Amino acid sequence: MFLRRAEKAAENNGAAAIIFEMNTYGGRLDTAEEITSVLNHATIPTYTFINSNAGSAGSLIALATQHIYMAPVSAIGAAAPVLPTGEDLPATEREKTISYWSALIRSTAIRNKHNPDIGEAFMNKDKEVKIGDRVIHPKGTPLTLNAQEATEQINGKPVLADGVADSIVDLTQKAGLKGNIVSLDPSGFEQLAFWITALAPLLLLGGIIGAYLEFKIPGASLPGIIS
Known part of the structure; x- marks a missing residue:
């Protein structure tokens, strides 16, 4: 996993901090959980620079870093779980998902000294956020x-x-971080692994369709190869 490699490289080379530049509208919750686990176990300060979007699962990842900075035109939040089609989850599954992830989000926020109510409200539309006497x-x-x-x-x-x-660069100056900025990019293998993971549901669907066509049309060669 690229982030785990980057974290170890930063720690082994005595980096002052890890800065996670983010621009995402969201993604899979299980992938977000893997990333938050890596960030929560980092032994050096962690930062997220939101440039320009931290939507859905991106907001959960940002909460796993100790410091968050945002570009002047940027946004974070709207992490309600939905189906891959964008439709709402069935009621029971939605309640279970929100219950589990709300607990995980709250613990992640507390660990990194963020307001846990903010994190929960990203996902749970029934969560009111109040700071002091003010409902925000x-x-x-x-x-x-x-x-x-x-x-x-x-x-x-x-x-x-x-x-x-x-x-x-502006973030490092405002945060008082010293030293050279070193950028790490995913290797070719890591990029390939990412796309295989991202496309896995489509590949599985292609296999199911191929197997079905092979069964329905004996002797058809292409579907058999796909499956």
Whole structure:
């Protein structure tokens, strides 16, 4: 896994921090859980730079880092679980998914000193978020914050993000991080593994269709090869 390799490289080379640049509308929850596990076990400071989207599962990953900075035009949140088609989960499955992930999100947020109510409200539309006497998010929809809302100071603390940054260089300056910036990119094998994982449901579907056609049309060669 690329992130695990990057984390070990940073730790072994005495890096001051790991900065995770993010621009995603979301993805699979199980993949997000793997990434949050790696980040939660990092032994050096971790940062997320949201440039420009941390939607859905991306918001959960951001909560697994100790510091969050956002580009001036950016957003984080809206992590309600849905089917791959974009439709809502059946009621019972939705309740189970939200119950489990809300607990995981809260524990991740607490570990990294973020407001756990914010994290839960990203996923659970029935979660009200109140800071002091002020309701910053009523029930009814999953929470989404823009950069200005996430960095607003209430009772001397930001709602979520440490600050707004124009770039990773700007982030390092505002966070007081010293040293050279070293970028790591996925290897060819890691990119291939990513796409195989991402396309696995389609490959499985192709195999099922191929096997079905082979069964229905004996002697058809192409479907048999696909399956």
